[in-house]
Structures are given as C-alpha cells and as structure tokens.
Amino acid sequence: MSDALVYLSALMVGVLGLSRLVLVRHDGVIPAVRHGTTFALTQAAAMVVAAPESIALIGRRGPFPNAPVLIGDLLRLTAAGSLLLLADHVPAAGRTRSGWPRAVAALVRPPLGRLVLPVAVLLFLCARTGELHGAETATGDAHRLLLAGYDLTVMLYTCCCLAVLAAALRRCARELDDGLLRRGVTLLRVSVLVGTAWAAWGTDDVVDVLRGGIQQGGEDPVSAVLGLACVSVAVLGATVSLWSPVTRAVSGWLADYRRYRALGPLWQTLHRQLPQIALRTPSRWRAWLPPLYAHFALYRRIIEIHDAQLVLRTAADGATAGPAPAPGSGPGSADLRLEAETLLRGPALPAAPATRAAVPAPAPARSSGRTPGGAR
Incomplete structure (x- = not known):
C-alpha cells in the first residue's frame, strides 16, 4: 500500500515538473519556474528510488549495501536546495529578514550549506550499514551514532529549507490582493508546511537507530500518506490558474x-x-x-x-x-x-x-x- 502511494505521489510531482519543462527551455523564463521544475523532477526521482520495492530491486545491484537509500537521500537534499533557491526568487523574499527566518537561512546557505552533501555521504559510508530483511543495520555504538547523525543531517537540512520557503511564501501572500494568485500561494505554503511535517517524521528513524541499530528502508505508511498530501496540495496550488475556466x-x-x-x-x-x-x-x-x-x-x-x-x-x-x-x-x-x-x-x-x-x-x-x- 505504501509503495502505491509513493509511486502515485512521484507520478504527480513528475508530471507537474515535466509540464513546466517546456517553459524552462524557452528564453526569458523566470528563475522561480526553473528552480521549481528542478525540485519537482529531483523529488520525483527521490521518491521512486526510496520506495521499498525500488530499494529491494536496486539494492541487489548496488556498489555497496543500502546504496539506493543514499542515492534517494542525496536526491532529496538536492531537491531541498532547489527550494532554497526558489525562496530567493519569490516576490517580496528579498526584503530584510528578522528573527528565526534569518537565522535558519544562515544555516542552510553557503558556505555552511555546501557542506551538507559531503558530510552526509561521509557519515553514511563511515556507518558501514548492513542489510537485514530490507532494513538498514548498524552494529556497534559508534556506527549507530554515525547513522543517526546521517539521518538527522538529512532531516534538519530539509526542514530548514522548507521553513525558509514557507516564510517567503507567507510574506508574498500578505502583499497580494485577494484572488486566485493569493489562493495559489496560500496552498503552496500549506503544502510546504505539510512537507515539513513529512520531513520531520524522519525522527522515528533516528530513534530506531539509537535504540536497536535497525532502520526500516524506504517510506513507511505514515510517511507515504504525508507525502501524498503534500504533493496533492502542491499540485492544486501550482495549477490554480486553471481552476476558473474548468469550474x-x-x-x-x-x-x-x-x-x-x-x-x-x-x-x-x-x-x-x-x-x-x-x-x-x-x-x-x-x-x-x-x-x-x-x-x-x-x-x-x-x-x-x-x-x-x-x-x-x-x-x-x-x-x-x-x-x-x-x-x-x-x-x-x-x-x-x-x-x-x-x-x-x-x-x-x-x-x-x-x-x-x-x-x-x-x-x-x-x-x-x-x-x-x-x-x-
């Protein structure tokens, strides 16, 4: 059941990204569309790779144990970085930030932001994970801490990027008049908030690794439902301009x-x-x-x-x-x-x-x- 939800969510995100790909190929396309397309395609690929069936299929041919897990997380981190670039091109996003949005943005932007990918890869490889019935295993306290640190790095970076985008969309919605555009921006912000809860659900992996050294590979049912909800609201917000003629x-x-x-x-x-x-x-x-x-x-x-x-x-x-x-x-x-x-x-x-x-x-x-x- 969770595999079907994950594949359905990936299909919806992929179709949305491919529909914008034609716009990206033309000259003069706005950067926000380009970064949004990059996010949609990389996130769809990450969801397909992270599905339990995909992990079981690719894992047999991977260069090292649990290679699909690392590939899926790297794609997810790339998608999160695209959201960070998208937040910079949201109208009214360039204004001076104050409070927690400015502090969070400083954590995920260069130069600190450039260290996330190499640090994540290093932590995963040093954890020397094994595989047991489709789950990741880490033996020894040191390997458990390394794997938990890897999961925590992926989760925190994704949540921080989503928080920066949510703050930018909130400022943008405040300056728009009531209409379809404002409703679309509001729906996108709701989608980002649901996506933050989706990313934060990764804390259960951290707890499982610290307790027993075992982490279930792929998306669990709760994560799959949150992902489908996030993608559905995002598609509604991105296609809000089509609502009026259709209705x-x-x-x-x-x-x-x-x-x-x-x-x-x-x-x-x-x-x-x-x-x-x-x-x-x-x-x-x-x-x-x-x-x-x-x-x-x-x-x-x-x-x-x-x-x-x-x-x-x-x-x-x-x-x-x-x-x-x-x-x-x-x-x-x-x-x-x-x-x-x-x-x-x-x-x-x-x-x-x-x-x-x-x-x-x-x-x-x-x-x-x-x-x-x-x-x-």
Missing part, C-alpha cells in the same frame, strides 16, 4: 444538464403523441448516458418541444394538423436556460392515453423569434 465549464454543463433532465417528462409525453418531432432518436443504450454537450442537447430538446406545441396549437384551433415544422427550427438567439424555465413553469401535460388522442396544449411559449434553420 465555469463544469458548472455550466451541470446547469444545462439539470434543465435537460427536468424537461424530460414533458418531452417524452409530447414524443409519444408526435414521434416526428425528434430531430434525432438516440439508441436505447445511449439514451441512458448523459450528453457530452449538454448545452446543445438542451437547445435541441427545447426546439422539439416548440415544434410539438405548434402542431398541438394548430389542432386545438380546429385546423387540420399538418406535418411538424422542419427539423432544426427553433428559438433564434433566445436564452436557453430562460426558455427551459419558462417551459417548466407551464401547466404539466397529462400522461399519454392508450389512444392517440390530442394532448391539451401547454401554455404558449415564446415563438416570435423562430426562423427556419435557426438551430445549428
């Missing part, structure tokens, strides 16, 4: 489909008496499926109801009922939703009798704008 399209489709279904009983009653009003009769199995273009389906249903009303009105006046108007005639540019509400407020038609008797005509609907060939 408008979905809400418009739902509104048209609701009116299309509401007109169903009236249309079925008229269609049983006048089958020729149907511009197109769908097959039996397609009749149960919602229309892909609800706006066009609603337009066609209103046209067919108007055609039936014309025939019934002519019959009620004592004239001979002629053929139904040509298919495709309908209310020119009338608002479909207003037209549908007008039809729904009209008197309901009774159920069709056994004989083909004339059905009482509903309240006259607007038809002054009907022109041949008005439907498209």
